[in-house]
Amino acid sequence: AQSVTQLDSQVPVFEEAPVELRCNYSSSVSVYLFWYVQYPNQGLQLLLKYLSGSTLVESINGFEAEFNKSQTSFHLRKPSVHISDTAEYFCAVSETGGYQKVTFGIGTKLQVIP
Amino acid sequence: NAGVTQTPKFRILKIGQSMTLQCTQDMNHNYMYWYRQDPGMGLKLIYYSVGAGITDKGEVPNGYNVSRSTTEDFPLRLELAAPSQTSVYFCASSRGTSGAEQYFGPGTRLTVT
Numbered sequence: 001a002q003s004v005t006q007l008d009s010q011v012p013v014f015e016e017a018p019v020e021l022r023c024n025y026s027s028s029v030s031v032y033l034f035w036y037v038q039y040p041n042q043g044l045q046l047l048l049k050y051l052s053g054s055t056l057v058e059s060i061n062g063f064e065a066e067f068n069k070s071q072t073s074f075h076l077r078k079p080s081v082h083i084s085d086t087a088e089y090f091c092a093v094s095e096t097g098g099y100q101k102v103t104f105g106i107g108t109k110l111q112v113i114p
Numbered sequence: 115n116a117g118v119t120q121t122p123k124f125r126i127l128k129i130g131q132s133m134t135l136q137c138t139q140d141m142n143h144n145y146m147y148w149y150r151q152d153p154g155m156g157l158k159l160i161y162y163s164v165g166a167g168i169t170d171k172g173e174v175p176n177g178y179n180v181s182r183s184t185t186e187d188f189p190l191r192l193e194l195a196a197p198s199q200t201s202v203y204f205c206a207s208s209r210g211t212s213g214a215e216q217y218f219g220p221g222t223r224l225t226v227t
Contacts, residue, residue, distance in 0.1 A: 043220050
């Protein structure tokens with residue numbers, strides 16, 4: 001069975017500072033990895049995902065995440081955050097091959113301080 | 115496209131009452147899901163459906179029922195509301211292929227008192 005661990009429930013960071021949100025996963029088989037973002041009072045929306053190929057994936061708004069198989073991690077980073085990045089971020093995993101359900105982490109609240 | 119829509123946005127129920135949370139998607143997705151989100155707990159899968167007429171239990175199905183008579187609609191039924199069902203409920207849909215993105219609705223905030 002797969003699982004996801006997000007160690008930080010809240011991460012406060014000053015505007016224009018860098019940030020890293022940590023995600024580790026557990027699975028006995030190959031996986032797909034996702035980061036979803038939830039802005040206040042909204043549903044989740046996909047930020048980026050790793051399916052195969054380059055281990056570094058990027059989003060359109062400057063976030064990136066790197067798949068590290070040896071460390072079973074998929075940390076999310078941004079070199080300079082904006083107030084508008086304040087949201088909750090969910091890491092998620094699914095096993096490859098056919099349809100596999102997605103398991104979500106408990107979420108990390110990113111609070112950007114002006 | 116409207117994407118995934120949910121109604122109502124908010125609802126307060128008394129213990130023992132019943133209600134149906136509505137979910138509709140216009141993307142012709144085969145797969146649909148119901149999640150509940152509780153503070154500090156992330157998302158828990160209640161039920162999912164891989165197509166019209168086919169549903170299956172997720173992690174936390176007790177106290178809920180679903181049906182899927184059309185591709186577009188996936189209502190969630192609470193028969194005897196309990197305080198433990200106070201939560202935010204999200205409906206989602208996807209193409210269902212391996213690695214496919216899930217599209218979420220705006221959520222229904224339910225309080226049972």
